[in-house]
Amino acid sequence: MGSRIEERFSETKAAGRAALVTFVTAGDPNMEDSLALIKALPEAGADLIEIGMPFTDPMADGPAIQASSLRALEAGQNMIKTLAMVKNFREGDSHTPIILMGYYNPIYIYGSQRFLDDAKAVGVDGLIIVDLPPEEDQELCVPALAMEMNFIRLATPTTNEARLEKVLTNTSGFVYYVSITGITGTAKPDPDAVSRRVALIKAKTDLPIAVGFGVKTPEQAKAIADSGADGVVVGSALISVMQGHMKRDGKAASTMVPAVTDLVRSLAGAIVN
Amino acid sequence: MTKSDLNTFRAGPDEQGRFGIFGGRFVAETLMPLILELEQAYEAAKEDPAFEAELENLQTHYTGRPSPLYFAERLTEHFGGSKIYFKRDELNHTGSHKINNCLGQILLAMRMGKTRIIAETGAGQHGVAVATVAARFGLPCVVYMGATDIERQKPNVFRMKLLGAEIVPVTSGTGTLKDAMNEALRDWVAHVEDTFYIIGTVAGPHPYPAMVRDFQSVIGIETREQMMAAEGRLPDTLVACIGGGSNAMGLFHPFLDDKDIEIIGVEAGGKGVETGEHAASLTGGEPGVLHGNRTYLLQDEDGQIIDAHSISAGLDYPGIGPEHSWLHETGRVSYVSATDSEALAAFQLCTRLEGIIPALEPSHALSHVGKIAPTHGPDHLIVMNMCGRGDKDVFAVAAHLGTDIEG
Known part of the structure; x- marks a missing residue:
């Protein structure tokens, strides 16, 4: 029996399309509004959901996700609440894979094993931890794999062929190809370059490959899907839309969820075709 | 361990x-x-x-090394105990280590x-x-x-x-x-x-x-030679201030295996470690992961990083070098703290007695020297790293002392 992540990629592959992977930060702009948004994503076309665990110092993220993390933290988000949100989501959706993404320190402080136990219990399917390269696999990756929690690794334009093998060794679920050398939501990926790299990675693994870090528009999403990627990740663009629908008191306007789901729908529509 | x-x-x-x-x-x-x-x-x-x-x-020709090892005679008299030496890295080109x-x-x-x-x-x-x-x-x-x-x-x-x-x-x-x-x-x-x-x-x-650390170790290597020349033996105590900890590591590292030498790092205690407004990662922090390394960090119970506070912008960092964290846990180096006001007092004292305007960073170290020197006799040798000069700090110090030097 495969993991929820594997099953979802099998389904989208069978349907002859790339999967849409959406990223939002847990607790942005507050826990209640954030949960409402996450619950609305699958129906709008999100095949997999990445939920950011907010951190004060998100070194690999651009301005949109930085601001998003700080908003969540100011509203009182923490690891316990993030896991509670997943639990709540899972009660109404047992199919959509949930991947927690973030930085190591909040996990380390929570306790790595305690985190894995609790994440597993609430129905988290995979982890993407930006600052845990293969060199630090003993910290969380190896224990996660032992519990059959997918540990999704980032491959980047600087990951050369020799290193790619190292990156793929303990990767499971899918490979996240970072389409630019830079931080999230900044530069625009070059579909030709992405296509070459996706082919290179595919030659070395059977895992699905999702591409992200600079994808903002339906047109870009389609170009990435056409490059041979099995999934397209969109994050900063969703968060930028959210930012336009926030009230002064830090709450979401009633227009926020529809605005974000509209974009998700058009992204999903673009990669189906 | x-x-x-x-x-x-x-x-x-x-x-x-x-x-x-x-x-x-x-x-x-x-x-x-x-x-x-x-x-x-x-x-x-x-x-x-x-x-x-x-x-x-x-x-040699650009920085001006070796920096002198200077016997701070008047501060030694003032504190009335250990002989106090300064490693004068504030005399380097650009004014610091x-x-x-x-x-x-x-x-x-x-x-x-x-x-x-x-x-x-x-x-x-x-x-x-x-x-x-x-x-x-x-x-x-x-x-x-x-x-x-x-x-x-x-x-x-x-x-x-x-x-x-x-x-x-x-x-x-x-x-x-x-x-x-x-x-x-x-x-x-x-x-x-x-x-x-x-x-x-x-x-x-x-x-x-x-x-x-290796590039900064020139400080400690020179200090060994200079102390042998000045006193015919190695010092008894080394003191340096710590933000990230580069000047301290540079002084300490060549002496780490001289186990009779007491080594003390002085963190920035800000308004007092008990107030929460400080930069003392070892005294008031917990191990965590930030900026590429695991080390002691100022953070909350959710692993979110807390802002440091210090009168000295150079010590105002919520982490510390990982080797210091290890030296702390092994007990080889003792880590203490000095507050903003203690540093400010040491800054003024050094300026008046030695004619050396220290940076606010080593003023923290000097404050601790003032605490331990009187507890020893004149046969006890202390080396403090004077890692930066205070020209950059005169405006900030004036503001803290309530003097308007721009008016």
């Missing part, structure tokens, strides 16, 4: 870049190949006599064929030293500096601009040193091909903590 378990305290880091559990390489994959390349380039440079010769030549590391790293950058330099800075001492070596070697240089720090360190900001550096104000997060480091790391990720990141302290991913 206790200190009796170890034959040497100078063997770290291991192949994973660890000092015990501290250190490591907690960086995004984009940077990982670069960090491995840097490690290789540094290992090769260490073995190359030409690299060593060029660095030594610059240290930071140049020692910047020269080493820029030579390495040139060897690696990098054509662009980036750095973070808090007080601006490291930024000035980076801008200086970038000017000397003709490389473009971008310095990330928190918007809050830019406001309180105007003279250094102008110096960096004169030297041709581009200063990028950092407003993300809370606009201080840690955010400047985040922003420098973001720049590096986006410019991996041509850019060399000159980290200013003994922190960051391996090999930075070891590399910066």
Whole structure:
């Protein structure tokens, strides 16, 4: 029996399309509004959901996700609440894979094993931890794999062929190809370059490959899907839309969820075709 | 692990870049190949006599090394106990120990064929030293500096601009040193091909903590020789201030295996460690992972990083070099703290009695020297690292003393 992540990629592959992977930060702009948004994503076309665990110092993220993390933290988000949100989501959706993404320190402080136990219990399917390269696999990756929690690794334009093998060794679920050398939501990926790299990675693994870090528009999403990627990740663009629908008191306007789901729908529509 | 378990305290880091559990390489994959390349380039440079010769030549003729070991006679009389010596690294070109590391790293950058330099800075001492070596070697240089720090360190900001550096104000997060480091790391990720990141302290991913330590160890190596010449023996106690901990590591490391020597690091106690407004990562923090390494950090119970506070922008960092965390846990080095007001008092005392205006950073160390010197006799020798001069701080000190020097 495969993991929820594997099953979802099998389904989208069978349907002859790339999967849409959406990223939002847990607790942005507050826990209640954030949960409402996450619950609305699958129906709008999100095949997999990445939920950011907010951190004060998100070194690999651009301005949109930085601001998003700080908003969540100011509203009182923490690891316990993030896991509670997943639990709540899972009660109404047992199919959509949930991947927690973030930085190591909040996990380390929570306790790595305690985190894995609790994440597993609430129905988290995979982890993407930006600052845990293969060199630090003993910290969380190896224990996660032992519990059959997918540990999704980032491959980047600087990951050369020799290193790619190292990156793929303990990767499971899918490979996240970072389409630019830079931080999230900044530069625009070059579909030709992405296509070459996706082919290179595919030659070395059977895992699905999702591409992200600079994808903002339906047109870009389609170009990435056409490059041979099995999934397209969109994050900063969703968060930028959210930012336009926030009230002064830090709450979401009633227009926020529809605005974000509209974009998700058009992204999903673009990669189906 | 206790200190009796170890034959040497100078063997770290291991192949994973660890000092015990501290250190490591907690960086995004984009940077990982670069960090491995840097490690290789540094290992090769260490073995190359030409690299060593060029660095030594610059240290002598550009920096002005060796810096003197000075007997602080009037402070010794004032405290009435130990003989107090200052290692005068504030006399270096650019006014602090930071140049020692910047020269080493820029030579390495040139060897690696990098054509662009980036750095973070808090007080601006490291930024000035980076801008200086970038000017000397003709490389473009971008310095990330928190918007809050830019406001309180105007003279250094102008110096960096004169030297041709581009200063990028950092407003993300809370606009201080840690955010400047985040922003420098973001720049590096986006410019991996041509850019060399000159980290200013003994922190960051391996090999930075070891590399910066090695470049700063000239301080301790000279101190050994100079103390033998002055007193015919090694000192009894070493004292240095700690932000990230580069000046302290430079002084301490060559003495770590002289087990009779007492070694003391002085963190910035801010308004008092008990108030929560301080920068004392070891005294008031917990181990965590930030900026590429595991080390003691100021953080809350959710692992979110808490802002440091210190009167001295150079100590205002919520972490500390991983080797210090290890030396703390093994007990080889004692770590204490001094408050803003204690540092301010030491600053004034040193200026009046020795005619040396110290930076606020080593004023913290001097404050602790004032606490321990009276408890010993004249046969007890203390060396304190006077790691920076106070010219940059006179405006801030004036403000704290309620003097309007601009009016």
